[in-house]
Amino acid sequence: MYSSSANVSERAVAAPTLAISTVIFALRPSESSGRPTLWIPLVRRIRxxxxxxxxxxxxxxxxxxxxxxAASRNLRETTGLAPSYVEQLYAFGGLHRSPTQRVVSIVYWALVQPTEAALADESENVKWFRADKVGELAFDHNAIVDYALWRLRNKLAYGSVAYHFLGEYFTLAEVREVYEAVLDTRLDPANFGRQLKSTPEIEETGEYLQGGKHRPPRLYRFTGRPGLDPDNRSTP
Amino acid sequence: MYSSSANVSERAVAAPTLAISTVIFALRPSESSGRPTLWIPLVRRIRxxxxxxxxxxxxxxxxxxxxxxAASRNLRETTGLAPSYVEQLYAFGGLHRSPTQRVVSIVYWALVQPTEAALADESENVKWFRADKVGELAFDHNAIVDYALWRLRNKLAYGSVAYHFLGEYFTLAEVREVYEAVLDTRLDPANFGRQLKSTPEIEETGEYLQGGKHRPPRLYRFTGRPGLDPDNRSTP
DNA sequence: GCAAAAGTGTTACACGTACACCCATGC
DNA sequence: GCATGGGTGTACGTGTAACACTTTTGC
Known part of the structure; x- marks a missing residue:
């Protein structure tokens, strides 16, 4: 394939297994506080x-x-969900990730909306965990989850991923709740609202969210494209 | 390997080829202006x-x-160089990257110091090109080079990669030249110097660079670790 | 009317930028 | 002495953080 001064005969011998894995994030209300928190689905190993x-x-x-x-597919197959955002995380290829075999895993991370996440498949072998309390995982998956969390927080702070946790229409408070849940901080509603409204990708609709207990908040819409990574670049 | 509801029998059939490629950056004086510019080595395809x-x-x-x-090795094998910085760029796995075969390429990018780059192997089949003028490349390599350039510029602006283009000791002006070359801008020497000196990873030595035409500038040293990506994380 | 959330106004501060100025060296 | 790059001082503008204040709804 590639011209290279490497020993070509080695290639046939090597051929490590290639696998795709995905870290799937969704916001769900915490059991205790009721405030949204980060959850991820995991599968139990059966061998x-x-x-x-x-x-x-x-x-x-x-x-x-x-x-x-492939990432979207195995996401759908394990959880029954369609992700609203998918991005490549990293290719993990350390020599001793699996004790039995050399495996290179190309890992993706994805966001799903809570409306979807509510009707996700859960079974004896598929269960949701709080992202910060997953316990001991197989392989190097603890390190992978940590790294995915780090990336999610980074993208949230500097990028425009937050909206993919939400539906098409949302209030400023809902966006703020996403930030507060993921970054684990409290944010000033006043300043936060102004910042969002000054970003060109946020569009103010004429609609208001009715049925709340208090003054009805305005609904907004996100009109941006996610990506700067190669997979999403060409999408115009 | 992985528990999955996917059709396990497909795996043996699929097995796409796995390859490692590297985008290698070095600074070399431009032929015209003499100011440093970005170069990358490419290899000619022989089949x-x-x-x-x-x-x-x-x-x-x-x-x-x-x-x-693997990335370091094929860097050494094609150019004879030891990189001062290596980082994973992206895993490219589109279906039609190669017309003959399904290939997944895990691509790295690397920086080499100009002292090293000067004595790099160059031959009929290995040649250095200005990073912004590579012409038409094989496969999807133009897109890969573009993405690597984007990442390098990003890391330079927000991270601390610049020093890996330089030797152990350097002047503030040399660092500034790196930034100016990579980002293709001019920077105010006064402000730039202050910013650098305020970063804790930059250490002021007592030494001065002698032999210049003018007032001898102070020499500095970089005392930081590069990485936040999984490969480099554990290095203490 | 009162509680609670939506939304506006105002001020202080940190930080980057622009640019005037002084310093040290080679020729 | 003068040209040139090294290095310091200082004023301005922009963006963020803190927080007081007004508005609008449900009960």
Whole structure:
């Protein structure tokens, strides 16, 4: 394939297994406070190695799908969900990730909306965990979850991912709740609202959210495209 | 390997080829202005597909090396250089990257110091190009180079990569030249110097660079660690 | 009317930018 | 002495943080 001075004969021997895994984030109300918090779904391993430990959903890459399609597919297959945002996280290829075999995992992270997340499949072998309390996971999946969390927080602070946790219409308070949940801080509603309204990707609709207990907040819409990474770049 | 509801029998069929490629950046004086500019080494393809076109150096992943080691190795093999900085860029896995075969490329980017870059191997089949004037490359390598450039500029602006283009000791003006070359702007020497001196990772030495035409500038040293990505995290 | 959330106004401060100025060296 | 790059001082503008204040709804 590539011209290279490497020993070409080695290639056939090596051929590490290639797998795709996904860290799926959704906001769900905390059991205690009721405020939204970050959750991720994990699958129980049904064979060795790491039998009975929890692991990230994942699977092989099939021949006729792109990497991102493979991530979306195994997300749908394990949780029944359609993600609103998918981005590549990292390719993990350390030598001893799996005790039995050399595996290179290309890991994605995804966001799903809470309306969807509510009707997600949950079973004996698929369960949702609070992202900061996952316990001991199979393989190097604890490190992967940590890194995904770090990336999510980063993207939220500097990018425009927050809206993918929400539906098409949302109030400023809902966006603020997303930030507060993910970054684990409290934000000044006044300043936060002004900042959002000054970003060109946020569009003010004429609608108001009715049925609340207090003054009805205005509804907004997000009109931006997510991506700067190669998979999403071409989308105009 | 992974528990998954995917059709396990498909895996054996699929098995796309896995390759490692690297975008190697070095600063070299421009032919015209003499000011430093960004260059990258490319290798000429000696077979189909894309025979005779230039491509990124790359090769297979061998069994007993990590992804990053593979990147460093093929960097050394094509250019004879030891990189001062290596970071994973992205895993490219589109279906039609190569017309003949399904290939997933895990791409790294690297920086080498100009002292090293000066003695880099150059031959009929390995040549250095200005990063912004590479012409038409094989596969999707133009897109990859563009993305690597974007990342480098980003990391330079927000991170602390600049020092890896330089030796252990450097003057503030040298760092400024790196920024000016990569970001293609002019920066105010006064403000730039103050900013650098206020970053805790920059250490002022007692030494001065002698032999210049004018007032000898103070020499500085960088005392930070590069990384926040998984490969470099554990390094204490 | 009162509680609570939506939304506006105002001020202080940190930080980046622009630019005038002084310092030290080679020729 | 003078040209040139190294280095300091200082004023201005922009954006964020803090917080007082007004508005609008449900009960």
């Amino acid at each position: 060795e190695p790491f039998k009975d430990l929890w692991a990230l959903p994942g699977g092989p890459l099939t021949h006729n799908e792109s990497l991102q399609d | 189909e597909p894309f025979k005779d076109l230039w491509a990124l150096p790359g090769g297979p992943l061998t069994h007993n090396e990590s992804l990053q080691d």
